[in-house]
Amino acid sequence: MAAKHSASHPYIPNSVPTIRQQLLDEIGAPSVEALFATIPDELRLKRRLDLPEPLVSEQALRAHVEDLLARNATCRQNLNFLGAGCYQHYVPAVCDEINGRGEFLTAYAGEPYEDHGRFQALFEYASMMGELLEMDVVNVPTYDGLQATATALRMACRMTGRRQVLLAGTIGRDRLSMIRNYCQPDIEAQLLPFDPVRGTVDLAELESRLSGATAAVYFENPSYLGFLEGGAPEIAVLAHRAGAECVVCVDPISLGVLAPPSAYGADIVCGDLQPLGMHMQFGGGHAGFIATRDEERYVRQFPSRLFGVTPTRVPGEFGFGDVAYERTSFALREQGKEWVGTASALWGITAGVYMALMGPQGFAEIGESILQRSRYASREVNRIHGVRSPALDSPFFKEFVVNFDGTGKTVAQINAGLLERGIFGGKDLTAEFADLGQSALFCVTEVHNRADIDRLAATLEEVVR
């Protein structure tokens, strides 16, 4: 006799018909339908949802999704030089192991007692970020670096009571869009012109624009275009002279070799954690951090949760809990600072694992390695006739602008040629920065070895010819 498939869905224990009837009997309801009596008839959907037939067996479901995923071409199958905010770094196995633990993965919002583990892991995450950044206050992660930047700017505006922010002109256009969206209608965001040769902030122009209306000066180090902001200390001095906050976005993986922004005068530091142990995941690995000095006027402006360490009633035991909770929207609804909710905690825990694995030596080594590999790549690419790299005359970290004007080809043509040969070329910058001509932003990390880089150079030479 053929086995008859049961109607009970594996995800729904009480879908067993006899149990359902037992529950109905217990509560004295004639039918499940009767439980929905409060929903008026005119609001009821009087038909079955029109959805595809389900793939009830796990085997069929897996085959279906695997078939869809097989239509992607990955950065493992191809050689990838895309960055521009999402980075291909090596992800240590331990990172995936820890963030795959069901105890963390499926937890949510329990108290600091039965969920002590995630509180401690996130406190430790913040503490290690604090060491990288040399700052004493780091939030439980927000959604991503874009959100962290927009919130950092709003914090600066609330602190100063001013409503204008000046932004380095080489900011990425997605981040700018996010800021403009997020700061409406209270804040005016102005772009600062940049030095066309070096890419850096035009200090004279900054000085002339700063006024008593300026809440913050914002720049990135390394910048969206990869170069280092050489005038960083001067920018901070100018901002402070005008009574403005200096807000700096930083790539945390650079901090084994580059100075933390606090060392050159930054007041609020923000950025994205994705480089620290998260796979790219088509942009799904992002989480944002915000850090400040431990001064009450900063702490009170955070919208995010801040986990603090505390003694318990047992001597010597560490507990954790929310610091200055009364500033949040959880406590005060619309009177709180912006809002707080589910964001990216699992990636915060993962970044903590990454920092613990790397240690000070690991950060120094990876920073140097990226400096070397990216500079080697730029030099190799620069040898190609008609190609100029780096197109901006500043030191850089991880990313650099390559200009193709001398080749007579567009970036789109070149990237199409690279793609045919299994290489994902740099991000086409022509739409974002028309003044840079036919330029692309290439990203080189520790995952790229000499053979990869030489292959890029050789293939580019072939494609631009």
Add this chain to the structure above:
Amino acid sequence: MSDDIRDARKTDGRPHVRRFHQARWDEPVLFELSTPGARGLLLPETEAEVADGAGDVWGSIPDSLRRRRPPRLPEMSQVHVVRHYFRLSQENLGADLNIDVGQGTCTMKHNPKVNEQLARSPGMTELHPLQDESTVQGILEIYYRMEQLLKEISGLDRFTFQPGAGSQAIYTCACIVRAFHASRGEAARRNEVVTTIFSHPSDAACARTAGFKVITLYPEANGLPAIEAVKAAVSERTAALFITNPEDTGIFNPRIAEFVQVVHEAGGLCFYDQANANGLLGITRAREAGFDMCHFNLHKTFGTPHGSGGPGVGAAGCTSALERFLPLPTVEREGDRYRLDYDRPDSIGKVRSFLGVAPAILKAYAWVMSLGADGLREVAETAVLNNNYLLHEVLKIPGVAAPYAEGMRRLEQVRYSWKALCEDTGVTTDDIGLRAADFGVHYWHSHHPFIVPEPMTLEPTESYSKADLDEYAAILREVADEARNQPETLRTAPHNSPVHRVVDTRYFEDPEMWAVTWRAYLRKHGGEG
């Protein structure tokens, strides 16, 4: 409780409370585990040709941008990193471990392992979001298909998956409201958003962040705001209504369509916060109630894990009239190809990097595809049946009540009140919750402010069996008995958790004492450790 383990097992078909004790490792903070020179990971050395070819990389960096002293990170072997985090994980009560009906409003449900495995395969993890469209057709198709599913489930016309969780989706819809009124020259005048106190705090907070004044409606004796209150609140200044239904009380507002009508007649838009949609799948939709926008939490209703607090996805949907304002880009299908559309001049722009949390979208898609139309309806029916059964069992416990709508059925959750027990015994809902933790479950009171006195919010989704619900009710009964007979046990709880109760709240409130990082702790309390 007796010491005979058989009393803590289901030996006679009746639920008992189990002799739970969580792992307690007294695990030090990572910095205390540091051993100078230890390494957790070794990196590939840079090849000599690359190092030589790169030249003097240090010399190229301006002095002021060079790191002067190494970061004081812990130095640990891989062995100890793994052990530390495994211990911390054991000190954390994931939904996989417990009868997680105590985190009301959070829709804790089973997160299928197959979906996790799929999301962790290289076809998902090793994709860069800026790859050429031709190389990401699979993931774009998943976005497209998931959008079609949610369109049918909500009745609305378009969705974006960019928001990273529910609050960001609410914020996105607040931006759409702003853009809509601006497009009609009414942005300055229409500056008020109406919400309700039992809607999530983010309905108020996100609207405020987007620049709106917030008007909050309070419930009548039946637990719902009166239609007259809505009429009184709306005016030519009304930009929108942001409302949850059912609210966190689990009471469905039967006049919701009238609320919408009143706001529409005043020229406002209506946003349906569908964080509480688990009891509504296939039953009723935003479309039928007349809403212009809604959102779903894929990490709640659609079975993707909560990640200790994200990442999730707040899928925000709207009618075709508002489609042009959605964040950039949208995913479009042309024939059998999928592409990203950035050519949308009226878009509110970006609300999050790239295209949102793609692996969560994949997991939610797989979850719906496992269930189909009948399965989704069964989810809703079972969630509601489970909730009404748990309500029936909990109300047998002396001292607890379910305020509002007495005797009526609830949908997927209930906000209870321990007012009577607390008045009798002097314990608080916090004490009850911390004692519940001793039995291996979560417990949540309510968002602030506590409108319901001494609140408790339970949401037994479709993932729990009758025996599970019986066990949870038995735990509450045990705790309530203790409140009467040995209240000190509650006031000093938890006893079986990884750590004990925090009694000195100055560490959270006093700027001289709080420490959000280890370095701050050492600076302020160095001698105490």
